[in-house]
Amino acid sequence: DAGVIQSPRHEVTEMGQEVTLRCKPISGHNSLFWYRQTMMRGLELLIYFNNNVPIDDSGMPEDRFSAKMPNASFSTLKIQPSEPRDSAVYFCASSFGLVSDTQYFGPGTRLTVL
């Protein structure tokens, strides 16, 4: 079975550019999570969806960040405009439901903003 798929795996961009990260959850999972990992802050939740609906976006750092889930098999995390402090590894995870189920992580996207 395919796991969570993220693209791109690596992204290097310049400050001010728009960045779009993509995620395909495991088929049949109805919850999707976006996490960010940095040395300073560790792993932190940005936003999560249940049945394609955003449930909690309180972790989104500022208005430059937005996320969408147009259907059950695809989600995007967009940063516009990007800044050097956005450099991090961004993980997408999915689970069968919110109800205590295990979250399975994608391989992550390493974002570098110059």
Add this chain to the structure above:
Amino acid sequence: AQTVTQSQPEMSVQEAETVTLSCTYDTSENNYYLFWYKQPPSRQMILVIRQEAYKQQNATENRFSVNFQKAAKSFSLKISDSQLGDTAMYFCAFMKDPYGGSQGNLIFGKGTKLSVKP
């Protein structure tokens, strides 16, 4: 707010020996779930083991087992017969019981870097 603390930033162990990684957490919840995730150099986050707080029996997965002490809010991971492939960052994570509208997200500790030496 829930917090997760891993007090050992780095540990090392000889191959074939046993090592225990510590994790404590703070919560006022009675029902919750605890996890250990492994992050090897490939960066992939891999589930190692999970524990439901309502279960008294400690979870076990092959060479991995936990010592869950609910009253002490402690959740340590024991790795037996350590292998070179166990070298990774290990993250302890907490999740509130999502029933009743609570969030289902994971709260992670800062991680422990484990090195298994030949």
